[in-house]
Amino acid sequence: MVSSKDVKVGAFVLAGVTAIGTVIFLIGDERQIFNSKLAYSTEFEDVQGLRRGSPVRMGGVDVGTVVAVEYGSSATDKDIHVRMSISQSDARRIRKDSIASIEGKGLSVTR
Numbered sequence: 001m002v003s004s005k006d007v008k009v010g011a012f013v014l015a016g017v018t019a020i021g022t023v024i025f026l027i028g029d030e031r032q033i034f035n036s037k038l039a040y041s042t043e044f045e046d047v048q049g050l051r052r053g054s055p056v057r058m059g060g061v062d063v064g065t066v067v068a069v070e071y072g073s074s075a076t077d078k079d080i081h082v083r084m085s086i087s088q089s090d091a092r093r094i095r096k097d098s099i100a101s102i103e104g105k106g107l108s109v110t111r
Helices: 004-030
Strands: 037-044 055-058 061-071 080-087 099-103 106-110
Touching: 037 099, 055 080
Parallel strands: 055 106
Antiparallel strands: 037 080, 055 061, 061 080, 099 106
16 A cells, blocks of 8 residues: 555655756756757957857847857967857858857857
């Protein structure tokens, strides 16, 4: 026979697993973890505090994140190289003549 204590423990565990699953889903949706991504890179003379994890926006909408901010491989390369990960569904809006700029709230891509 199943005791009431077993039922209470089972209900508590089920509620905990449901809560954890909901939190993971919400965080994943906000950070677009479950979306396919494409890699892009650009160079700047000054990154003004841009860092890994900063949002990439296009038209005010978050479309990805900055993956890396690093110096070039040679000592003569004075540019700072920025690699970013853009959601594949949003990347189709980026063209060869798009311009990337650094703004107050992360990286912005102008179409």
